[in-house]
Structures are given as structure tokens and as C-alpha cells.
Amino acid sequence: MGKPQLFSTHVLFDEPRKKLAEHFDVEYWTGNERPPRPELLKLVSGKNALISLLTEKIDAELLDAAGPNLRIVANVAVGFDNIDVPACTARKIAVTNTPGVLDETTADFTWTLLMAVARRLVEGDRMARSGAWTKWNLDQLCGTDVWGKTLGIIGLGRIGRAVARRASGFQMNIIYNSTKPAAPEIEKELHAEYMSRDQVFEQADFLSLHVPLNDATRGLVGPAELARMKRTAFLINTTRGPVVQETALIDALERGVIAGAALDVFEREPIIPDGLRRDNVVLAPHLGSASVETRTKMALIAVENAIAFFDGKRPPTILNPDVLRLGI
Numbered sequence: 001m002g003k004p005q006l007f008s009t010h011v012l013f014d015e016p017r018k019k020l021a022e023h024f025d026v027e028y029w030t031g032n033e034r035p036p037r038p039e040l041l042k043l044v045s046g047k048n049a050l051i052s053l054l055t056e057k058i059d060a061e062l063l064d065a066a067g068p069n070l071r072i073v074a075n076v077a078v079g080f081d082n083i084d085v086p087a088c089t090a091r092k093i094a095v096t097n098t099p100g101v102l103d104e105t106t107a108d109f110t111w112t113l114l115m116a117v118a119r120r121l122v123e124g125d126r127m128a129r130s131g132a133w134t135k136w137n138l139d140q141l142c143g144t145d146v147w148g149k150t151l152g153i154i155g156l157g158r159i160g161r162a163v164a165r166r167a168s169g170f171q172m173n174i175i176y177n178s179t180k181p182a183a184p185e186i187e188k189e190l191h192a193e194y195m196s197r198d199q200v201f202e203q204a205d206f207l208s209l210h211v212p213l214n215d216a217t218r219g220l221v222g223p224a225e226l227a228r229m230k231r232t233a234f235l236i237n238t239t240r241g242p243v244v245q246e247t248a249l250i251d252a253l254e255r256g257v258i259a260g261a262a263l264d265v266f267e268r269e270p271i272i273p274d275g276l277r278r279d280n281v282v283l284a285p286h287l288g289s290a291s292v293e294t295r296t297k298m299a300l301i302a303v304e305n306a307i308a309f310f311d312g313k314r315p316p317t318i319l320n321p322d323v324l325r326l327g328i
């Protein structure tokens with residue numbers, strides 16, 4: 001019997017590619033842009049396994065286009081809001097993601113954004129690079145202190161905790177809201193205090209979002225939440241764009257309801273509304289986990305999941321283990 005047929009929507013990195021070649025007949029999408037949908041629907045046809053990025057919508061239409069031989073979708077991301085997991089489960093298709101390996105890297109990037117917006121780094125870079133900097137001045141590009149301020153975290157999961165851990169070096173006061181309070185030993189380690197969501201919005205100087213995107217969190221930050229924030233506060237979003245109501249954020253920035261924002265994610269990526277292109281907003285093109293080390297590890301996890309599945313083992317980070325029970 002030949003090797004299973006796998007389609008990967010990205011060429012991945014050398015190490016995962018080598019591993020894949022040992023176990024699968026692999027076809028890669030090699031285009032620089034993400035695969036256009038009609039092409040993708042053709043390319044998945046008849047495949048046994050699919051490695052996808054968060055840019056690919058894995059829905060019933062795509063699963064139908066793949067046909068009955070598709071057994072696993074291994075997403076190279078911890079977030080899996082691009083995948084209709086129930087539709088996969090109904091077809092006995094395993095779905096996996098890449099938790100754990102990107103927490104520290106994403107926390108680093110959250111701090112990159114936080115510091116950049118607080119200390120006006122991007123504006124300063126623009127001034128220095130353009131030649132517009134003609135003299136030092138006492139009140140030039142004065143930002144906001146980070147040290148000693150209050151960091152509010154919404155969602156104290158792995159990434160939220162990694163963000164909180166970094167705050168102690170800045171002597172910050174840490175408050176958080178999560179679906180439930182963290183264990184006392186975690187609160188103690190992080191010096192973090194549980195509060196209601198409203199209180200976190202009201203008291204934070206820097207409010208960082210670390211909830212996954214799902215029905216409960218879509219649009220979580222809207223006009224009411226922004227209105228609760230201090231006029232001097234900053235919103236940091238490295239999770240998923242639709243967690244924030246972008247029009248409400250633009251309105252709040254225009255009216256000075258909050259001091260600024262630093263955003264790695266957007267409602268309709270890669271579209272960034274003009275209203276967000278402001279000096280007091282730092283913008284990044286979804287770079288949270290983008291280090292070579294971490295992106296390689298993410299790809300390796302996806303590959304290991306696919307290999308485990310076809311070896312008859314439980315994929316290490318399966319999201320819908322019921323499919324294993326259902327018999328394949």
C-alpha cells in the first residue's frame with residue numbers, strides 16, 4: 001500500500017518537510033500568496049491528510065471537496081477558529097492545533113507592542129528614519145511610563161500567564177479576569193489579582209487580551225467596555241481581531257476615549273481600516289508567534305499529529321478525540 005496523500009497549504013520549514021516526506025506523499029502549495037479558494041478546493045480533493053494555516057477556512061464545503069478519504073486536518077496554529085470542528089467530527093476527521101509552543105514567543109511580542117505604543121517607538125523610528133529629527137527637545141515624543149502601572153489581562157491561560165510573568169520586572173500591578181479565577185498558587189506566583197471583567201477594564205493602564213475567539217468572546221470589547229477604560233489607557237490585542245469590535249475601537253480612538261492601541265490582529269485580516277492608521281496605534285501583521293524557532297516547532301507539531309494519526313496513535317494535540325472513539 002502506498003503512503004497516505006497529504007496536502008500542505010504551506011511549504012513549511014526544512015525539518016518538518018523531511019519528516020513529512022518519510023511518511024506521506026506530500027503536495028505543497030508553493031505560491032507566495034495564500035491559495036485562492038477555488039484552487040484550494042481542487043487541491044484537497046482525494047487527500048488523506050491536510051496541513052492548514054489559520055488563513056484557510058476549513059468548512060463543510062472544503063471537507064466535501066476533499067472527499068471521504070480525508071482523515072485529519074492539522075492546523076499550524078493554536079487558534080482553530082478557521083476550522084468547523086463539529087463538521088470535521090461529523091465526518092470522523094481528526095483536528096489538531098499547536099498549543100504550548102508559542103506561549104512565550106507570543107508573550108514576548110505582546111510586550112513588544114505594549115512598550116512600542118507606550119513609548120511611541122514607531123513614531124520615533126519614523127521621525128529618525130525620515131530625517132525629520134532635527135534636534136533633541138525636552139517634550140519630544142514623550143510617551144507613557146510602563147513601570148509601576150496596572151496591567152489588566154483578559155484571559156489568564158498559558159499566554160496570559162506568560163505575559164503576566166514578564167510584568168514583574170516592570171514592578172507592575174497585575175489584575176485579570178478569566179472564565180474562572182486561577183489557582184491560588186498561580187495568582188501568588190504572578191502577583192495577579194482576580195477581578196470582574198468590568199473592574200479590569202476600569203482599572204488597567206494597559207489592557208491585554210488573551211482569550212480564544214469563540215461565540216462567547218466575539219465582539220467582547222465593544223463601546224461599553226472601551227467607555228469603561230481610563231482615557232490614559234492602552235488596548236493591546238494579540239489574540240484574534242474579532243474579539244474587538246473594530247468600529248467601536250476606531251470611534252474610541254477618534255474621540256480620545258482611550259489613549260491608544262497596539263494591534264497584531266484584525267477583524268478581516270489582512271484588511272486594516274484607515275481609522276486604525278493613527279500615530280497612537282501600533283500595527284503589526286499578525287506576528288505574535290513569528291520567530292523561526294517557534295514557527296518551526298508549530299509546523300513540527302502539525303506533522304507529528306499527522307504521523308501519529310496514520311500510525312494508529314492518538315495525535316498529541318487532538319481537539320476532537322471523539323473521532324478516535326468513533327472508529328476510523
Ligand code: DGY
Nearest residue numbers: 076077078079102289
Ligand atoms: C495562532 O497560533 O493561533 C496564532 O495566531 C498564530 O501563531
